[in-house]
Amino acid sequence: MKDLKIITRHLNTANSADIDVYLADGGYQALKKALSMTPEEVIAEVKRSKLVGRGGAAFPTGLKWELTRKEKANPKYIVCNASEGEPGTFKDRLILKNDPHMVLEGFIIAAYAVGTSQGFIHAREVYTQEIELFQKAIDQATERGFLGQNIMGSNFSLDIQFYKSAGAYICGEETALFESLEGHRGIPATRPPYPVQVGLMDKPTTVNNVETLCNIPAIINNGADWFASIGHPDYPGTKLFCLSGNVKKPGVFELPLGTNLKDLLEAGGGVDGKFKAVLPGGISSSLLTETDISLDFKTLAKAGTMLGSGAVIVINSDTSMVNVASNVAHFFDEEGCGKCSICREGTRRAAEILSRFSRGQGNRNELEWLLELHEVMKDTASCGLGQVALNVAASAIRNFKGEFLAQVRKEEGVWLR
Amino acid sequence: MESIWKEKVDGVITQSGSSRLSLLPCLEAVQEECGYIPHEAVNYLRECLSIPSIDIYGMITFYSLLSTNQKGKYVIRLCNSLPCYLNGTENILDTLVDNLGIEPGQTTLDRRFTLELVPCLGLCDQSPAMVINGVVYGKLTAQLVTEVLDELRTY
C-alpha cells in the first residue's frame, strides 16, 4: 500500500509532460469513459469514492460538484486553484511541471460533471517554467480535441483561460481569487453564500485544488470502490506530503492518508538534528510535539491541529520557538488583506510583540494577551487567514512557555505595573 | 521604453477587451516590460479602461509584484518564510546585505541590484532559496551567494 502511487506515478518517466507520453500510458481514457456517462453518474462515482479536497479544507469533492450543478443560474464556472501560497507547500508545482495533462484531464471531467463550458486556472507567478509547460499542455490538448469545441466528438465544449497571480497569498482563498480574476484587489467575501451558489462573476462556481483534480482520472478509470479502499477508511486515497524544514531529505512524498508521521519522517531521511516540534499543515496549523500520530484530517483535528495542504514542517531542538512564532506572525501581518480590523490590528500587534520577545525585550503579560487575541481572532476574523494567523504563536506559547519567559525584559517589574 | 508598454497594453486590450477584467493583465504586462509602473501608464489605463487612477494605484499597492518604483537590473528575491528560515535564511541575508551594502527593499546606487524579502517561493525542498529575475537558486550558502553576485556584476 505504501508504494501505491496515483498522482506521482509518472515522476520518473522521461518527457512526462508531453501529451504523447501521457496518451501512451492510457491518458485521456478516463475522459472518454466519463463522456460516455451522464454528468450525474460521474458525480455519483466521485461521491462514492469519498474524495475530499486537497487544497486544505477537506470538503467532499463530489458534493461540491453536485451543489454547483444543481444551481439554476447560468453560466456556471470552474476554477482550478494553483495559487499554492502556504509556506512549506510545493506539491502543485511538482504536478504542474511533470504531469500537466493529468491535471487537465481531471479538470475537463470536473467541468463536464458540473455543467460548464468555461474554466479558469489561477497559478502562482513564480512558477514561470511550470506555467509555460502548462500552457503548452493546454495547446496540445486543444489540438488533439480534448479541449475546445465538441470534445472527443461529444456535444460538450470547454475553454480554459490561464491567469497568473500578481503576488498575494490571500488570492489563494477562493473568494479573494474571484476578486483578483475580476480585476479587483483580492479581498475575501463573506461566506455563505458559498461559491457553489455565488462565485466567479456571481455565478455558481466550483473551485478545486490541483491535487484534488489529479485524483479524478484514476477514480473514473479504476472505479470508486478501488479508491475508497486505499488508506484511511473515512478519508481514502493518497496525499502529497511536502516535507521541509529540519529534515535530511526534504521533498514531496505520496503516501496514503493515515500514514504515521514517523514513517513520513523516515521516508525523508529522518530529522536533521534532534526533533523538537512539527507543523503538520504549514504555518496555518498548530505545533505538534509528538511524532507517533496518523496523518489524516480527523486525527490531527482531534490533536488540536490540522493537516491542511500537507505541508509538514519539521523543527529541530537548535531552533528558538520564539523566533519561529515571530517569523510566522510577520508573514500573516504582511499577507492579510486589511479588511477586518481584528485581523489587520491583531496580526500587526502580534508581530510587534513577538519581535520584542525575539530581542529579549518581551513583556510577560503580553503572553496571556496573545493567547486571548488568538481566541478572538479564531472566532471573529472574516476568512481563514485571520482565523489561523496566531495558531503557531499560541501553540508555541503553550508548549514552550519557558523559552518565551527567558526572553522577558529583565527590568520588567519596574515599569510594568 | 514608453512605446513598448503601450504596444503590450494595446495587445492585451485587443485580446481581452476594454473591461475591468483586463486591468490586472495590463498592469502585469507593463510591470514586466518596464520593471515598474510609470505614472503615464496609469493615465493611459485610466483612459482606455475608464477606471479611476486611485483605483489603479490601489491595485498596484495591493499586489506585491506590481510597483511604482523603478527597480534594479537584477531583483534578488530571498525567501523569508519558515522552512527557509529553519535552514538559515538569516545568514544568507547577512551575506547579501554586507555584499551589496543595502537593506531589504533598497536598490544599489548603480541600479544593478534590488534586494527583496519575499514569502515562500515554493522551493522549500531547496531551502534556503532565492530567485533572481526568474532564475532559481536553491540550497544557498554564503559562498554560493557571493559567487552569484560576482557573476552578475560582470554583465
Ligand SMILES: NC(=O)C1=CN([C@@H]2O[C@H](COP(=O)(O)OP(=O)(O)OC[C@H]3O[C@@H](n4cnc5c(N)ncnc54)[C@H](O)[C@@H]3O)[C@@H](O)[C@H]2O)C=CC1
Ligand atoms: N494550498 C495552499 O497553499 C493553502 C491552503 N490553505 C488551506 O485552506 C483551508 C481553508 O480554506 P477555506 O476555503 O477557507 O475552507 P472552508 O472549509 O471554508 O471551505 C472548503 C471548500 O468547501 C466549500 N464549502 C465549505 N462549506 C460549504 C457549504 N456549506 N456548502 C458548499 N460549499 C462549501 C468551500 O467553498 C471551499 O471550496 C485551510 O485548511 C488551509 O489549510 C490555506 C492557505 C494556503
Ligand SMILES: Cc1cc2nc3c(=O)[nH]c(=O)nc-3n(C[C@H](O)[C@H](O)[C@H](O)COP(=O)(O)O)c2cc1C
Ligand atoms: C488564506 C487562504 C489561502 C488559500 N490558498 C489556497 C491555495 O493556494 N490553493 C488552494 O488550493 N486552496 C487554497 N485555499 C483554500 C481555498 O479557499 C479552497 O478551499 C480550495 O481551493 C478548494 O479546493 P479543494 O476543495 O479541491 O481543496 C486557501 C484558503 C485560505 C483561507
Ligand code: SF4
Ligand atoms: S481575516 Fe484578515 S485576510 Fe481575511 S478578510 Fe479579514 S483582514 Fe482580510
Ligand code: FES
Ligand atoms: S519557505 Fe522558502 S521557498 Fe518555501
